[in-house]
Amino acid sequence: MLLLALDTATPAVTVALYDGDGGAVVAQSNQVDARRHGELLLPSVDRVLSDAGVGLAAVTGVVVGVGPGPYTGLRVGLVTAASFGEALGVPVHGLCTLDGIAYAAGATGELPGEFVVATDARRKEVYWARYADARTRVGEPSVDRPDDIADAVGSLPAVGAGALLYPDAFADLRPDLPQHQSAAALAALAAEKLAAGEELPAPRPMYLRRPDAKVPANYKVVTPR
Incomplete structure (x- = not known):
């Protein structure tokens, strides 16, 4: 294989x-x-x-x-x-994608317990997920403002470039682990x-929110009639 x-x-x-x-x-x-x-x-x-x-x-x-x-x-x-x-x-x-970062972080042996992975979602938000260990995600990935999830996951070890952008929300940053x-x-x-015989998910995009680019609601026609 x-x-x-x-x-x-x-x-x-x-x-x-x-x-x-x-x-x-x-x-x-x-x-x-x-x-x-x-x-x-x-x-x-x-x-x-x-x-x-x-x-x-x-x-x-x-x-x-x-x-x-x-x-x-x-x-x-x-x-x-x-x-x-x-x-x-x-x-x-x-x-x-977050599962890949979690797996890489866990391979170092530096994360014995729960942790959170966060990537930059722009708009002052992060894509994030919580993990029981390097192979076990707890719940589905989400997109949120860091301050809105600080009470829930802010005390956990935080891995990923998204977490490093918001040190006030993620108290236990781990810049030594894969970002x-x-x-x-x-x-x-x-x-x-x-x-292990597991069936992997289909390759469908996980967007969590609509794209930044949008068609204008009322645009002016400039081409000849």
Whole structure:
């Protein structure tokens, strides 16, 4: 089982090739740039495959982060994953982006109990979820203003770039743990779940709110009649 994993739901454009049989990352690429998802993703895939010394045809499955995340960036990864799956005739699995960050943080062994993962949702909000451990999410991901959730999760260890933006709301920040998504962690989590016989979610976007861009309600027609 050779999994190609990618995620563009956060400012991180991350790609990894994971050997599910050997339980190891073969190659990976991680770049943080919130404005260049479309520009960086395919070259990153090419680079990862080249570093691994394999062609795209060797991939037996695709794993993609489904968010939550902003509309435009998230769609880049989902559409690319769907295209690869269709072209190769292989399954495409979706996983929550926050779950990947939680899994990477838990792999360090520094989080023995509950913790929270938060990414930047813009508009002075965060996408967040609470975890009992690195593999167990408590409830569904949400989008909220940090001050509105401070009483509920503010005392828990907080992981992720979103939490670091709001130190007043997240008292126990963990900047030493992974701040951004890692496709390598996402792939490892997917491989673990697949090996256990779990059915992974469909690759459908987890938006949690409407896109920032909207069609004007009353726009002036400027084209000739």
